[in-house]
Amino acid sequence: MATTGSQPSPTDLLPLSGRGTLGVGFPARWRRGRRLPPFVIWAPALIVVLLMAMPLVYLVLRASEAGSDVWRLVFRERTATVFRNTAWLAATVATASAIIAVPLAWLTTRTDLPLRRFWATVATLPLVIPSYVGALTIIAALGPRGLVQESLAGPLGIERLPSIYGFPGAWLTLTLFTFPYVFLSVRTALVGLDPALEEASRCLGRGSWRTFFGCVLPQLRPAIATGALLSALYTISDFGVVTLLRYDVFTRAVYVQYRSSFDRSLAAALALLLVLFAIVLLLAEAAIRGRSVYHRSGAGTARRQRAIHLGRWRWPALAFCGAVLALSLLLPLAVLLYWLARGLSGGAGADRLWSSISHSITAGGLAALAAAIAALPVAVLAVRFRGRLSAAMERATYLGYALPGIVIALAFVFVGANYLTPLYQTLGLLIVAYVVRFLPQAVGAERLSLLQVSPRLEEAARTLGRSSLGAIVAVTLPLARPGMLAGAALVFLTVMKELPITLLLSPIGFDTLATDIWSATGSGSFAEAAVPALTLIAISALPTVLASVRGGRSIDRPALPSAPAMRQ
């Protein structure tokens, strides 16, 4: 009985009854036989989806060039190892993210934990740290001869810490920088959960623990699955962390293939395997999520729930929050500041920094805007014109998220240089490539917020004389604006961090904060990397913090892009 807030409606069974379900629970066939979506919706959606499919077509094209070599590559032993490693890493990162994120989300929504708002904001911030920067700082801190070991070596005489390289480091780093996906998703779900169920459980004699495990946790399953999926998708497509920390997974194999043998065909074949892997993940998530109905989404007035009194438990709870903060945020920041302080050489001038900042913000802003717009028709189709086709179109947009950046970058290099020559290496094509890579984040957020807008509202507008499109414009879009903003913010901050696409597709001389970091670390001058890294983190953090301050009036509204956002 997961549908909260929807008292069993006495109306007809099939049609859209019950106010809480908001038109999500009923079967897809409901929409069949409806009028076709307006041209202005399905045509752009189709274009967007074709664009999203482009890298895949490119991969298939390239992989097919390799001929029988592909099979040798696919069936060799190392592929199996890489596959195992990838699966293991994705699974453990997702699990650990959930283990960190679920208690955090619960503590910040349901208890009297001191500084709840602060913790809730802080828990989303690791998202703004580029994972390669995160990995570098983790190595600097925990690696051999790292800051931690050096400080331990003196007083305690500890010569060697356990090695950070390989699985432990990759797992730790990815967990620390992706758990916010689960946190956002679970927190949103917790906020939307009808407190009455928990109250009922308490009244039936279950304590807060048993209520949490018996009543809350099962209802959070879809949210956890969604967040974990994002964290896993991020893990399998991330390259920086696994390279720096040396763990042999698919992205690394793909890069190694490009880097070492310059063999694009075999690299494409490996990338296709990665796509298959991502598809399996998406299906698994769908299965875990089950046929759960979307929970109440602030349609009615959610009652404020009495906070659970933590009592003595507040200290361990605070220690837990503090530990997460220390590892995921303070540690990278401290290392960057240490580098900054140590770097006595002047480094790049302020001019260069300003131009990088303006490039980063331009690219991020335009991409965010473009993604928010491009996601709309897809999200509207998926929510308002449910059916197999619109679902397939929505799913197709997730492919970009599963592909390593280099694959998308090279696909656009190929198409851009050969078929869109005038656009090649222009800001325009760069933005398009960003959109392909990060669209799912915008689609997810917009889809979620469209789901929260009852279809009744559009119908009301129709009976009052608006056309199908007119109703969407007059009613749905204004109401979905928070979701569009959230999606745009998420795209903005991921574009700011993006590297491979930026390096290969930006207009020449278009240096961004991310490329500055890369350039500085490439020549080994971490001190010089510290400035752009800190700037990037500060700029990306801004929307997150602002969003949480604005949303702060009701603590119950999560600050950023909720991740169910990403898939529902």
Added chain:
Amino acid sequence: MIAESLAPTEPTDVAAAPPGAHLPDGKDHPFQDIAVRCVGLEKRFGPIEVVRGVDLDAERGRLLALLGPSGCGKTTTLRLMAGLETLDAGTVEIAGRLVAGPGRDEPPERRRVGMVFQDYALFPHLSVARNVAFGLARRHETKRRMREVLDLVGLADFAERMPHELSGGQQQRVALARALAPNPAVVLLDEPFSNLDPELRLTVRREVRQILADAGATAILVTHDQEEALSLADRIAVMWDGRIIQTANPEELYHRPVDRRVAAFVGDAQFLPGEARGRRVDTVLGPLPLAGQAEGAVDVLLRPETIRLALAPEADPTNAQVTNREFFGHHQSLTVQLDAGGALRARLGSYGGIRRGDRVQVSVRGAVLAFPRATQPDNSA
């Protein structure tokens, strides 16, 4: 239908019919008096036939209730009229204009229907005034009309409020005002009272009835609540399993339901087996006069208020014993166990000293309706 043949040929104790109710059926009305005419509506969702051939006429200026249990297809029928669903077959005419039918499917915005949704569907980002003005063309009368309608629903002082700042009843009236503002040919109300508290519901119902009457609007109300339909509507269409099984005015519907299902749905119904012989039926209560004619095994419809009880000393012989008594103030409900087997409920006035355990004589007031014996017990009781 046998039920039809059993229907009473003359009124027994039916109150005077309201003006217009004596007209046989909508189809015989002069054309201009029909606001909405549906013929042969059909709609299926996948394998499920939800609406299977619905004929329905709504007279201008009157309130038609579409009454039926959950899942009978009444909301879908309403949405078919509004154009929120597309027809599989049939035609819809609104104000004499074909809006849906073979080769024609006007979108909702062109049908001149006003709709009041179950959850009101007020636009949360717009003030009351802008909600009401939403359906009005951008002309200078917009404001005047908006005022006018808000006055009509008694919310003139709330124009600048946001929807969430209103009570449920007020939201309801805003939704109605919004639907009425563009002067629709018909207002469609989908379970408009189901989200209200029971105490509030009665008041709001009266208000809505009054507002609709003042506006002279034609309305179609979908409801599963027979009391709501009986008390509000000028005419009621009972829908069952995708079909309209009876269209009548409230009194006729209550007193002369066409079959057991309708009888049980529109009121408290109990059935007593009997053997019909022409205009008379033999039951354990003795022979009862039959409204109409029938032969063979039948079930006799007994409404609790038609059952009379007489206390033992005066009445002899007694044929039942009182097993339960519930007192409701304005009336009381007594359950009696018949000596011949079976139990009946009787509804009596507030006074009368019958108590639990008393021996009574059970008799029936007036002529009774009888339906052919159900071959298998139906679930409507």
Added chain:
Amino acid sequence: MSGAGRHENRPTSSAARTDGLTRRTLVRRATAGSAGVGLALAAGRLAAQTPEATPSPATDASPAASPAMLGASGELVTYSGRNEELIGPAIEMCQQTTGVTAEVRYGQTAELAATILEEGDNSPASLYIAQDAGALGQLAQEGRLAALPDDLLDRVDERFRSPDGVWIGVAGRARVLVYNTELLQSSDLPQSVLDLTDPSWAGRVGWAPENGSFQSFITAMRQVSGEDETRAWLEEMLANEPVVFEGNGPIVRAVAAGEIPVGLVNHYYKYEIQAEEGRELPVENHFFPNGDVGSLVNVAGAAILADSPDQEQALAMIDCFLTADLQRYFAETTFEYPLLDGVPPAAELLPLDEIASPDLDLSNLADLQGTLELLTEVGAL
């Protein structure tokens, strides 16, 4: 080679085009002030050199054969796999002297090579600067590089240029064993890199298996010593517990700090770090003698793309890299080995011809794949 073959098809159209563009360039030059002087200088230099060149079919076809064609449209699009901090100032200097305006895309050597392959005929790039010879060898193999004039090629030792004459090294670096002079004497050091497997070195050697230069060294070892021996060496090294670093710089710092006595690095890190720290460090480079694979000399190189529109400018740029000024810049600023005859390396460096580097074709270092697999298999990665 196919690169040269493709190249031969181009001269007429390319010459015609550049002729047309020269006039525009002249106008630009007139307004460009000092840059124009630089161009004139560059043109003069090439003009002075080309007549002495032995005309081969390839050079005949090269637009650079005629000084009049020097200088073409707009900016020279350059893809650089070398880091901006290392090559940026050199490019800047060459813009000054040649008048060519270069637009540089910085990226990873291999990814830029993949990009050029994807771009096909439409690549906007004219000049490609690579961190190592392997990527250049790959592009050469795909027929994407234009032949370079012999006079240019002749400026560097044939060890450091393409056997087909399509790419040329601009700066060299040697693999060395860096050691702490306070902990060890040069006489304590092994005569071959292969000897580091001796148990006496257990836990004392720093290496960076992630590093591209290290991997090139392993590739070279596979070529020189064979697959099995390389594997055996790696396994024995691993058994000897080398200390793993992220890169060469940290190894040199660790050696300087006395954390470990020796490390496998490129020769120039010692100087870079000394320059950065502003003091002499107790570290020294040890070159393995006798053509030991441990003293491999690799190059950073440059090449012109066969399909490029601005071959002349690209050529002017490479030409500039191989002038005494620039070679001195590399020697003094990046502490790399100048490859131009007559330019001495930084004073502290062992002269290039005294390094007994193994005899092998640097283009063959393209087989990084096998190296990575080997490193992964033995567990070094």
